[in-house]
Amino acid sequence: MCGIVGYIGNKKAVPVLINGLRSLEYRGYDSAGIAVLEDNEIIAIKDKGRVANLENIEDIKNLNSSIGIAHTRWATHGKPSKENSHPHLDNSKQFAVVHNGIIENYHELREFLSQKGYTFLSQTDTEVIPNLIHYYYTNGIRDTDQFLRAVKSAVDDLKGSYAIEVMSKNYPDRIIVVRKDSPLVIGKGNDENFVASDIPAILCHTKDFYLLEDNEYAVVYANDIHFFDNSLEEHSKSIKSIEWDATAAEKNGYEDYMLKEIYEQPNAIRETIGSRFKLGEKCNFDDIDISKEYLSQVNKIWIVACGTAMHAGLVGKNAIEKLCKISTEVDIASEFRYRDPIINDKTLCIFISQSGETADTIAALKLAKSKNAKTIAVTNVIGSSITREADYTIYTHAGPEIAVASTKAYTSQVVLMVILAMYFAEILGICDENCVEQLKSDILDLPNKIETVLESADDIKKFAEKVYTEHDMYFLGRGNDYCVALEGSLKLKEISYIHSESYASGELKHGPIALIENGVTVISILTNPDLVEKSISNIQEVVSRGAKTLVITNQKLSNVNFDFIMNIPDTNSLISPILSVIPLQLFSYYIAKNKKLDVDKPRNLAKSVTVE
Numbered sequence: 020m021c022g023i024v025g026y027i028g029n030k031k032a033v034p035v036l037i038n039g040l041r042s043l044e045y046r047g048y049d050s051a052g053i054a055v056l057e058d059n060e061i062i063a064i065k066d067k068g069r070v071a072n073l074e075n076i077e078d079i080k081n082l083n084s085s086i087g088i089a090h091t092r093w094a095t096h097g098k099p100s101k102e103n104s105h106p107h108l109d110n111s112k113q114f115a116v117v118h119n120g121i122i123e124n125y126h127e128l129r130e131f132l133s134q135k136g137y138t139f140l141s142q143t144d145t146e147v148i149p150n151l152i153h154y155y156y157t158n159g160i161r162d163t164d165q166f167l168r169a170v171k172s173a174v175d176d177l178k179g180s181y182a183i184e185v186m187s188k189n190y191p192d193r194i195i196v197v198r199k200d201s202p203l204v205i206g207k208g209n210d211e212n213f214v215a216s217d218i219p220a221i222l223c224h225t226k227d228f229y230l231l232e233d234n235e236y237a238v239v240y241a242n243d244i245h246f247f248d249n250s251l252e253e254h255s256k257s258i259k260s261i262e263w264d265a266t267a268a269e270k271n272g273y274e275d276y277m278l279k280e281i282y283e284q285p286n287a288i289r290e291t292i293g294s295r296f297k298l299g300e301k302c303n304f305d306d307i308d309i310s311k312e313y314l315s316q317v318n319k320i321w322i323v324a325c326g327t328a329m330h331a332g333l334v335g336k337n338a339i340e341k342l343c344k345i346s347t348e349v350d351i352a353s354e355f356r357y358r359d360p361i362i363n364d365k366t367l368c369i370f371i372s373q374s375g376e377t378a379d380t381i382a383a384l385k386l387a388k389s390k391n392a393k394t395i396a397v398t399n400v401i402g403s404s405i406t407r408e409a410d411y412t413i414y415t416h417a418g419p420e421i422a423v424a425s426t427k428a429y430t431s432q433v434v435l436m437v438i439l440a441m442y443f444a445e446i447l448g449i450c451d452e453n454c455v456e457q458l459k460s461d462i463l464d465l466p467n468k469i470e471t472v473l474e475s476a477d478d479i480k481k482f483a484e485k486v487y488t489e490h491d492m493y494f495l496g497r498g499n500d501y502c503v504a505l506e507g508s509l510k511l512k513e514i515s516y517i518h519s520e521s522y523a524s525g526e527l528k529h530g531p532i533a534l535i536e537n538g539v540t541v542i543s544i545l546t547n548p549d550l551v552e553k554s555i556s557n558i559q560e561v562v563s564r565g566a567k568t569l570v571i572t573n574q575k576l577s578n579v580n581f582d583f584i585m586n587i588p589d590t591n592s593l594i595s596p597i598l599s600v601i602p603l604q605l606f607s608y609y610i611a612k613n614k615k616l617d618v619d620k621p622r623n624l625a626k627s628v629t630v631e
């Protein structure tokens with residue numbers, strides 16, 4: 020999705036802006052552009068295509084300005100083209116704007132501005148913004164606050180979601196920013212300040228950030244930042260230091276971010292566990308305040324998320340139901356928000372989102388809140404939009420996830436959900452303490468066991484080499500293994516573009532087995548000792564119809580005729596997905612590499628889906 024960068028300070032702006040845009044490439048985009056102030060004029064350079072194209076434009080190298088705004092665009096209104104790329108200027112070329120989000124009433128505003136004589140060069144919703152600013156600027160009272168007031172009047176007219184950055188040739192010492200339902204942060208430096216839609220874009224310059232709230236304005240100077248509320252009353256704001264290391268958002272010698280993030284999982288899990296529990300002690304979540312009285316009257320838990328985060332929720336459901344005996348349902352956020360779900364003050368709703376910016380998940384959370392449910396957000400991104408909406412936020416602390424395909428965020432979400440289930444069970448006092456103690460010990464062993472799984476990456480690579488030209492694949496499993504089958508299948512589709520389906524093994528006979536024919540690849544996950552016999556029978560059914568089978572298992576299998584068995588360490592079945600998903604992440608990765616695809620930036624996908 021779209022990305023924003025801004026710079027004002029004592030350096031040349033262009034390299035900072037280009038670097039920032041490069042760090043945002045992972046979000047997915049189809050055009051890029053920058054605007055700087057040079058000799059009192061706004062110079063905008065933009066086009067469809069990659070950030071690298073911008074860098075090669077000769078004119079850009081001669082720009083010495085130390086103020087600028089920049090954008091990567093993911094087309095919503097109007098195809099990718101030079102005209103539709105941001106920044107957009109008003110007709111008089113006094114104001115330049117970049118914008119993330121969607122202006123829902125842009126038709127109306129365009130109509131209004133057209134009647135006032137404004138013309139438009141693009142098909143975008145964004146182009147109304149600089150022209151509206153110009154309209155209010157020229158029709159407002161002339162004083163020192165004229166620029167800010169014009170931005171505020173224009174923003175008051177907007178319906179939808181936005182993060183907006185504005186620069187004016189009349190005010191070469193400042194950038195004005197405002198947001199609603201779309202992220203925006205300001206990074207504080209020495210004699211320089213930065214703006215970004217995403218922390219990694221400017222993490223190499225500063226670790227000190229102001230996280231802008233909805234409807235909050237900031238006027239950013241090189242040496243100062245002023246914050247204003249929606250009535251333009253000025254207020255002070257506290258700064259947040261981000262622990263992420265700048266190198267955490269770099270490849271560190273790995274060929275791709277995805278591979279790096281797969282290998283970061285042992286550490287990511289250590290960070291997720293953090294100080295949330297120790298052996299012999301109860302789990303503790305400083306970040307939430309849930310009492311036994313409250314939890315005892317909860318009659319339903321909803322876990323709501325999208326994509327991979329939803330798959331983590333499925334594993335969370337199994338843990339909560341097993342340990343807490345509270346009925347728990349998982350739903351896709353885009354379905355949940357429109358189907359009038361049964362929610363009241365006895366409902367606890369948990370929303371999982373790596374980015375914390377997914378539009379559907381945030382809308383689902385708002386819906387739950389409006390119906391008086393208590394809400395918990397599970398996210399990886401500090402200060403992300405979801406954290407402002409939820410009653411409580413729990414961070415996964417997996418570190419920045421840059422590759423579009425989620426890997427370490429998934430495993431850390433699963434770990435966190437299981438720890439949360441143990442925490443609830445301990446509050447309720449209904450759990451078998453020995454069982455929970457054993458589970459804690461198993462969770463603490465996970466990082467080392469993940470390392471063992473990663474050591475077998477070459478075996479998976481070999482299997483991937485054999486099957487990467489296939490057109491269809493099937494993933495099977497029961498219980499938590501089915502949750503992993505769903506995730507493995509999604510990962511394969513996303514980055515290798517191979518059609519794949521996942522089924523609960525027991526469903527095979529109810530239809531899908533008709534698709535199994537000679538040579539079809541079937542991947543089965545088999546980790547639950549209670550279900551092993553049944554699952555083996557299901558795999559035999561596809562083998563006898565000619566399928567090629569990859570089986571990922573922690574069980575000792577004898578007398579089986581599977582093509583390839585990948586052994587993984589044994590663990591508690593509540594957390595087995597954390598180990599069994601890793602071969603599947605690697606499998607998709609190696610298939611995509613064999614097909615020479617861009618694993619970090621798969622086609623049509625964006626890292627954070629900030630529009631519906």
Ligand code: F6R
Pocket residue numbers: 325326327328329371372373374375376377380423424425426509510513626627628
């Ligand atoms: C898959 C993937 C997506 C995300 C989904 C939700 O690899 O990354 O399916 O899981 O878009 O994103 P978040 O977790 O940011 O809400």
